[in-house]
Amino acid sequence: MISVLIPTYNYNVVSLVENIHKQCKSHLNSEFEILIYDDCSTDKNIVEQNKTLTTLEHCDFKVLSKNIGRSAIRNMLSQNAKYDWLLFLDADVMPIKDNFISNYIKTIAQEPCVIYGGILYPEIKNTEQKSLRWHYGKKREALHHSERNKNVYLSFLTLNFLIHKSIFNIVKFNEDIPNFRHEDTLFSYNLMQHRIPVKHINNPTYHLGIEDSKTFIKKSLESVEAINLFIKNGLIEPKYTRISHTYSTLKKIRLDFIFSKLFKLLKSRFEKNLLSGKPSLFIFDLYRLCYYCHLNSKK
Secondary structure, eight states, rough: OOOEEESSSOOOOOHHHHHHHHHHHHHTSSSEEEEEEEOOOSSSHHHHHGGGGGTTTTTTEOOOOSSSOOOHHHHHHHHHHOOOOOEOOOOEEEETTTTHHHHHHHHHHHHHEEEEEEEEOOOSSSSSGGHHHHHHHHIIIIIOOOHGOOOOOTTTOOOEEEEEEHHHHHHHOSSOOOOOOOOHHHHHHHHHHTTEEEOOOOOOOEEEHHHHHHHHHHHHHHHHHHHHHHHHHSSSTTTSSSSHHHHHHHHHHOOOOHHHHHHHHHHHHHHHTTTTOOOOOHHHHHHHHHHHHHHHHHO
């Protein structure tokens, strides 16, 4: 009935898989499988720990011989799945409730569709080093399903979703893009282009893999580069994301060069705030917008 697909890289997924396995056994009997593909992790201790999962029935753990990236490994998992419904979970998530699997089963419709359960962020102590990622996640990603349903495509994230295999064979993840960020944005845009229905339900997981602020800033700039690449290559329309839409508006009124200069002038001040214990999401948005303008000033 369901293939649970978990890509991982240098992350211990034992607790996650044991949790999912227990729920699947309770609600699906033997009509499930759990496929865990390791994208050629460099941490051999973690690999050995994850290998213990092969003792669980209906569970397959495989280590790839070379790193192929987030998009390609998800496509590979889908190709090797034997059931029609695919439950994609990131390695760093954890179901909040024991009815996580049953909630998805109840939502499955006869018509193929995409179902997104959502995410939440647990309260953490000593958050200063991880404050930016935690605050961003709480404010921008951990949205109630009623809020997500106002914009079903842009509110969609790929760390906890159920999709019918027939739909995934149409959209898939784009393997031609560099292994940047925002593959979920491109994926959701393709869903919209094909007019594929996306249902948002209240079935969240906790997102546990919260990076420190320096790492998150670096990844955020990579995400800006990814959006810029998608726009230049015609993979998404400028109006689809807020940052590219805002840039288009600034360019029309010839203010984009000012924001580009602000990136150079205020970069260190921006980062001082973002690396503090009380980062401003307004400054974070401005920082990324200025960087987007800076990228497009290089001609």
